[in-house]
Amino acid sequence: MTVSISPLKLSVFRGEADRGEMVAYSVPVREGMVVLDAVLWAQANLAPDLAVRWNCKAAKCGSCAAEVNGFPRLLCKSPVDDYAGEISVRPMAAFPLIRDLVTDVSWNYEVNKRIPEFTPPEADQHDPEPWRMQQVDVDRVIEFRKCIECFLCQDVCHVLRNHGRTDAYFGPRFMVRMASLEMHPKDGLDRRPLLKGDAGVGFCNITKCCQEVCPEHIHITDNAIIPLKERTADAYFDPIRALTRRLGRRSAG
């Protein structure tokens, strides 16, 4: 193990919902170290009960989402040498805190239950032959299927983070989920009523923050949310009726 001369100054949020503080740890640095390594070193050597969620340490499971120097990131995909000076790590702010860096993300799993599952049309369901799909059609949804459910997009979404409107909007993760179903070449269900209603696609005001933090580089706003908004508008917004309504208002006024 290569230990560099100057150790890393790591400061980590420690505490529970109603009380907590940033605690500083001095961590020896080794080549290729990521922030998760530093947190785990502190845990094993200095703070045995430091709570952090992690699993694969290879950016494939999305467990170790947190905020590094204020930016929502995967700890396992944040090389220490990307940062000059002190590194501060805080839990995701949009979810209730359990302890230290661990938050209660169970709301997301409840939301997923409310999205009707993949449902092929009758004819496809009973087709005895293996399905045929073209790569170009599949390519459209592959991007959405890359999602590792780290919930960083949910963390950074203004509707959820700043306004706490978990009652009104499913959040970017589940817009991606619904896009992956709606644009699946073999799905036959229409989720537009849900999108317009409970899922609240209209709440997104296209600031693209979710897109910016996605570790899988999914174009959440451009490729999922905007097309879903368009589909919903197509179904519920009739330009002729809108025009007559406007003309009607004018003539009345």
Next chain:
Amino acid sequence: MEPGPDAMDTAYETVETDVLVIGAGGAGLRGAIAAAESGCRVTVICKSLLGKAHTVMAEGGMAAALGNVAGQDSWEAHFADTMKGGKLLNNWRMAEIHAQEAPDRVLELERWGAVFDRTHSGLIHQRPFGAHTYPRLAHIGDRTGLELIRTLQDRLVHRQNVDVHMEVTVARLFASAGRIVGALAYRRADGGLLLYRARAVLLATGGAGRIYRVTSNSWECTGDGTALAYEVGAELQDCEMVQFHPTGMVWPAGVRGILVTEGVRGEGGVLRNKDGERFMERYDPERMELSSRDVVARAINSEVVAGRGTDHGGAYLDISHKSPDYIRRKLPSMYEQFLKLARVDITKGPMEVAPTIHYYMGGVRVDPETGATRVGGLFAAGEVTSGLHGANRLGGNSLTDLLVFGKRVGEAAAAHALQHGKAGAPRSPEVAEAIACLLGPLQRPEGESPYRLQAELQDLCSKYAPIIRDKPGLEEGLSRVADLAERSRTVGTGGPTGRVFNPGWHTAQDLRNMLVNAEALFRSALARKESRGAHTRSDYPNPDPSLATLNYVVSEGTEGMTVQGIGAEPIPDGLVSIINRSYEKYTPEETE
């Protein structure tokens, strides 16, 4: 969050269910779906959040003889490859079932919404992989495990009568009169205890790769299921068979062990030593880089030992002769992984790779048809079991293992539950003893740090049960495991004794299971006095034909752990001729 119970609080909630599924990777999810669709109430326990299980990391694909790319592929060819790859130590019936049912399971997954890369004619595309005669791996880029787990996860949560308990870890299984009756577990979020009463239990807890230092395995792969099954009276088998994946990252040090998919070689990647020599020519000129994993891992190891390794002690793996576009499309997560973590652009230059611990071929000994253990009502599926892969697993066979046996075993567990009226009750002294054991570390703030013991265990397994083993090393390892086991009896949490998400406490629990797995590994490796598949002994460098059909079976005796050689049922003549048949060679068309 409510403050959790204190260190002494022995209260627990009771949860009653028909089928308790422990583990929510591919096997657990597929098993839970099968049990739910059979009409049972199902409770799924996952150690992590749903969808984070180690299956999510599977990259290359799932092996099934669909014949979409090579029309001449057949279940027979797949079966023969699996048996030969496993050096015939496989349970032949499991290998037969797997090869026959894998295509249906893959097509079923597609009907549930999974998306695969396509052939020109629109069918599921299949890529070549090590020791598979034909291109056989259905895949989506290099994220096939994620696709599998997300599809099953979504299917599961939309089934009736299914509860998922996330971040719950099982500490003990209980049996009464030879039948499983329940389990004791703790919830990570608040440290609360749960007593599950179930009519059948399906273990799907995966492998024990974290008993090694350099590993591709997730945090949670601590061999919980093997240890739980062993302690409740089930048998383990082939515990000496631990797969080193030939290609893990070696550099920088912080990422050592992270997997580099065999898909890189499947897509045409070549291995070279520091002199630029394509060394696989000397180890397997026929199959080259696409030889079986045991052969390629040993080859890289030999090159390094002979002084022909890279600066960081590995080999070069190069795919940069393919177009950047092709690489980014077929291996997107490898591209990203190397760019971000090693600052290497794999479209321009080679990767540095070396063997990393990857897979447990050994595990719980089960009935090949139903996954039943010798404890009534206790079933197992997936990596926690043994048998299908013999002495060496072929890439891609794991994901279809999960689907094929997940379904079968889920159905068998459900049938068992429906046949056996009410769930039995664990005996209260046993429950009290298990709770005392579980809370023990919290009552020993001065006890030794579980992190230190875990690190020592990882170092000793890496040192004394490496890719090439010998008797003195294995004996030393076994004696050190015994020392650690002794010290672990008084392990603490590292200091703090809170119950709310206290990873020191969790690590102390994991350690218990890891020690059982390590002891089984050393004892079995000492018993097998030959080299076969993943088990290589420098003091017994050749296979011993008389051991070809002998499995080393581990069970708990009155004096502790025992290992016994048990002869396998001979392979029927019809299947022998399928193994020995010569299969038409496949010549690939240019796919790019």
